Amino acid sequence: MDLQSLEILRRSLESWGTETLRPIVSDLEHYPFSHRFPVGLRGDLEHLGILETGADREIDLEAKGEILFTMAGIDASVATLVLVQILGFELLALSGRSASGGWLALPIYDHPLEWPATSGRTVCSEWRNVPALPNADRALLPMIFDGIPSLVSVELGEAPLAGVEVSEPILTLGFRGCPIADLRVNRYCVERDQVLLEGDDFAHKAAVLWSQAEVLAMAIRSGILHASYQTALEYAGQRYQGGKIILEHSLVRRMLADFHLADERVQRSWRRIARDAAPDRPLDDGALAEALDSGIEAAHYTSIGIQILGGYGYMEDFGQEKRFRDAKQSEWLLGHAQLKRFSAFESALAGTSMREVER
């Protein structure tokens, strides 16, 4: 996507986010209790042209990152929801299928190494913490059939499916506006046409997709960080303590200076990785390391963002506590951090990338 188009998209997003999304952030946060999801949200996102970016080859990783960065600055929950849709659309595009409208659920908190293994087409398994599941019309479930990585599509309608059980929405630490539920499948027979992708080809594509999605997760964290920093800076310029505004206290200046540098560092990092990423290859270990570090940094500095606001930072009013929770939860996107570390290291030890399928 050219720079001009990207800029137009960013401004549209910011405008929509400020006018439409920001007023409903509080309602979204209460979704696990209210079970009320804004019905117009999907339409708005479609109208903005965001959801189809997953299937549009013209829109590169950096552009997708910009979308998520901008959205995360307003509400990281919705940014995560969009991330799920982007990945889901991309998987559908890889399989040659089209999306039929409605939300897609995809277990993006699972690392590929955590995909459930099963024997035969009659599946008994469980996927925990699946984003978008409570509202989803379709779930895309990666699993291992008799050792063969497969992507299975399960249509979820109003009426419950035999052998498929979706739990009540789960209350989580962060991203509460991106509803999460558990999916249990008990003696569910998977039909041939439900298998969208399978085999080594799928394993390779999934590995690349999951790896490159780390950049998108970084973009979300970066958006959260940036918003938290802006709020802390604004507050520090107005709050008095000991006879002067706290921005004039050197300790606060140092905290904000570190925060600013971290904000810049993470922004530059994900943009550089997105620009340099090859479309059909997973990220290199250096990029993965930066992605993992961004999760820890985001949690750390959003905590600083709370600390600068003191008691106000801990209350819901200023949004800092939500950013901290969202940043912390973003550490789990795309799998257990320990698995990512082990997986990367084993690849390095083996001398070849384990994220590419052994042919």
Next chain:
Amino acid sequence: MKALQERDRERGSSRLEGRFAPPLETLSAPEISLRAGERAAAREWSFDERYPALAALERKGFREIRAAREYYDRIVEFTRTEVTPHVLGIDRRMFEDPAYVPWNLLRKACSQGLFSAAFPRAYGGLGLHPLASVIAMEVIATSCVGVANLIGVSGLAIAVVLSTMDLRAVRRVAELICDAERKGEPKFLSTCVTEPGSGSDSEDREELAKARLCTVARPVPGGYRLSGTKVFISNGSLAELHVVLAVRDLRDPVNTLTVLLVPADSPGVSIPRLEKKMGQKICPAAEVVFEEVFVPEDHCCRTADLSGKGIANVLALTRAGVGAFATGVAEGAYRRAHEYARTHALLGVPLRQQQWAEHALAEMARRAELARSSYISALLASCRGGLQSLVDDLTRGFDPPRWVGRTALWRRLVDSPRALRLAARALDRQREDLLDAAASAGDVAKVSCTDLAMENCHEALRLMGKDGMRHDEGVEKLLRDARLLQIYEGTNQVNLIDFAKRRLRRRYGE
């Protein structure tokens, strides 16, 4: 990936048994808590195991530790049966109903003397050393720091009143709490310090002089007219009595700082809002507004130099108390992580058999031990040079039984001008070097323990992976609750600056 999956299949399922157990979310709220509580409760440590240094002191003749040991056993049992099974359910309910109060639990806390443990027997308390009371808070905080705060925050108010050495006021608040506890219907105190324009600066003499205060106690015939706003007041909406820090003259806050006892039902007192906090939801925080509230003279604590020794005395004790809260959280995070590692696997290998996880758990246990040492040390320093040393100096260990405390003679004695003079002299005699040492130890304990607690919460969540994010696992709540500990009682940054002023400047003569 293929090789790893094959290894996984050889080792059997990557999920342990019971994967089709009913989802926790379909259980009722108390059952949710019970599942998490049961998982968290292994054999509880004995007093000697948990506090070996205190056990050593006991052998040296520190008799109060025996009473603390016995109280510890009672509170462990109380926490196991009355707190742990319910905390998650209550927390969940607080999301939807911020005004909810777990009265059942609080009544049961009365039966354990949790509100009056450290009060003299003369006033109806258990007469235990503060050590016992603070240890009890650590034990409860291991399960839920919000509950510990809900119960323990009245102690902050008592400490503020005690620091004025106005024994008449101390008697009044102590009897309020103790009498209510005896009836099984708890009553609360709140400490109204923080204002919309003034937070941590209220706790430092130099900062106080320049603070943007708005709450004024204007002298009028017969008392004061109190006007202003206090924010983030723990138990503000529950308190029977507000212990309010106000200045008589905004131009000279340091020398006119006053403590007023304001009944919550006084005309002009209102609670316009309950704060929506990230954590510790069970302990309500409210905005308290005072509009020309008349406070009679005898509701004003007679004091001098509150902004000097007074504040230091309070903070030396209460920051050790926050350290105890944080130690409980650190311990709770470790236990939950340990239980999770015991019952879950990663790639088919039980977590507890993976060395990296074992190491992470050991680090967590180490942090909890470190935190415990720190707050105990601060507490003992407070006993040596802080508020407890004042009490010991004044009472010489004399604590008559309750029936004596109820006599008119005792009350006349405590309320007499002579008693006030004795108390003032005790305050004058208090050594500033020891007080500074106690306050410094409190600063260090508060900062260290709260930071260690947060590290443990982060580590527990990392170890649990995506399960850590779920409310029903109980660990994300610990993180949300623990975060507040780094903010109240002065932010950690302010605590460290206070430490620098008290300890480092004294040492290096700056």
